[in-house]
Amino acid sequence: MLTERQLLVLQVIIDEFIQTAQPVGSRSISKKGEVTFSSATIRNEMADLEEMGLIEKTHSSSGRVPSEKGYRFYVDHLLSPFRLSNKEIHSIQETFRDQMLEFERVVQKSAGILSDLTNYTSIILGPEVFETKLKQLQIVPLTPQTAVAILVTNTGHVEHRAFNIPQEIEANDLEKMVNILNDRLYGVPLVQLHEKIFNEVGDLLKTHTRNYEQAFQYLQAALLNEQPAKLYVGGKTNILMQPEFKDLEKVRSLYAMMEKESEIVHLLRSEHPGIHVKIGHENEVDAMQDCSLITASYALGDDQIGTIALLGPTRMEYNRVIKLMNVLSSEMTDTFKSWYQGE
């Protein structure tokens, strides 16, 4: 167990290091206002803290630097409640004030403001579309051979996909089919679309349209094939400003990772609701072992979940950032809720 004084010393070291990115020495600690002991005393405490693995030296006679374990302890026990400045609060409210009616815009803007306010890189996983419900399905013919299928959900989300009309199918049949589908599938969550069609609508379709098989396959390929969750990234270049990334090799591997969207989607999707902090090697991805990743979730309507994340060096302003993400995620949730209330 840590003594009061050790807690204080640890706190000062981490706070200081987060500010300056420089190893902090005993003397500079002793000169701090809230510290009343001599540098020698502090050296003793530091030796103890080091023994516990909470801080490290970069070389035998350097000042101390927080270890990952130290950051973990800091995040778990030493986080002081943080007050955002008026300016920050203002700029968030400003962002959400103007009416935005589409997910994309809300999410995009949120990513922007988050990275701007933190100088880290924000990554937002767009809302899962699974639970959103079908509002309308439509097919607009472009040429005799091609058409575009459009799908609108109750959240205002629009998916579209162009496809070839197979020769065996007449425009007539296609239209009938769409009518039936609209009739039967209104309000069905997208995630159930597949089974619903097979179990309930399939037979009906067969009786009404010739060449049901082909037509249906095409439609399915056009619409249900892929709904890749979208990533919104803000402040990608902020990483370059951090002194820990003056090594190009690190930047390279980190950027390479960020280009693999599917991996990131997977990473973020697996998080549970609430705020989570992953420090350094707690991240499984190799390229992120010098980084911390903070994730928070936002809700949409009942339980729909998207994730907002912030990527920075392990030396992160945890308290500020966590506060910020709290505010933002609830702001997003509120915005979405307000849409639902009108329904």
Add this chain to the structure above:
Amino acid sequence: MLTERQLLVLQVIIDEFIQTAQPVGSRSISKKGEVTFSSATIRNEMADLEEMGLIEKTHSSSGRVPSEKGYRFYVDHLLSPFRLSNKEIHSIQETFRDQMLEFERVVQKSAGILSDLTNYTSIILGPEVFETKLKQLQIVPLTPQTAVAILVTNTGHVEHRAFNIPQEIEANDLEKMVNILNDRLYGVPLVQLHEKIFNEVGDLLKTHTRNYEQAFQYLQAALLNEQPAKLYVGGKTNILMQPEFKDLEKVRSLYAMMEKESEIVHLLRSEHPGIHVKIGHENEVDAMQDCSLITASYALGDDQIGTIALLGPTRMEYNRVIKLMNVLSSEMTDTFKSWYQGE
């Protein structure tokens, strides 16, 4: 005017430097197969070339490096016709083989393949939507207060925008309005939509719908407000691999520039049809003064123009890259043309 031999020396220097990124010395040139003179002779020629400003030294006793003027000369006069390898041709054809029916996919894939094959950064300016024609306009109500407006063009392009329905307007009116618009505006190029509505359709609408003014304003805001040209960027991280960008500061400014989409759109849009090469300071943007930008245009149907661009260091494989962009732009043009033929 340059002698045969000077041309040869210049060619070898630039070819060599493009390969190695190292200053090339007289001795290494003399050892080349196609060169038959001694290093001393070459030194004399190099002195002349330097006097003409075509090559430079990095310091008083270093090998030579092409100057921007040298690259310019190289591009204008020394470009040997380049044969793509079978592998490259194959991978391009492969990309365009599978049926893609949407601009986005074609352009996206093109950007990908271009950056993959060159190891530079590709930037493609999506096709201008101005000349594309309205196919269908539609409004899907989401809640009593909100709806999403969808616009489909003859190219299969889909724009959508959610908006608030003002209380004064009844769903009925909105529907009427859409019907009228669809009826009258079918096949009208998007760029003419504005005036067409004002001049021809406005009166008709007024007589049929109450609260025409508001309804119309809303619809207009929803659909016509912005159609920002989309940028598709591929291989952003390739820049990091280039030895000339081991200086973080350069990378930073370059990346910062690339985040300003509007600026790039402006830059690319101003190009005339055909292939253009801008070397170093020929680029007006500060951050690009160590880069070369190669642009080519692609056509869509008659005269619609989009731009594909490639950003790399001035030390670029010009002949290969130019060939590649030629192939790609015509491949894109062909793809789009095939869509039109079916119409």
Add this chain to the structure above:
DNA sequence: TTTAGCACTCAACAGACAAGAGTGCTAACA
């Protein structure tokens, strides 16, 4: 228990030096 003092360690910086690559110039050669 705390602190002053001191010897020790190490990174960072600067200067010195050698090696190597490449040049310009001169003089000799075809």
Add this chain to the structure above:
DNA sequence: TGTTAGCACTCTTGTCTGTTGAGTGCTAAA
């Protein structure tokens, strides 16, 4: 007259050395 061999010179790069300063650990005194 054009070409080339030879040589002195220049500049970068890497290595080594010594110095400085920040910071530590330990000991002994308060």
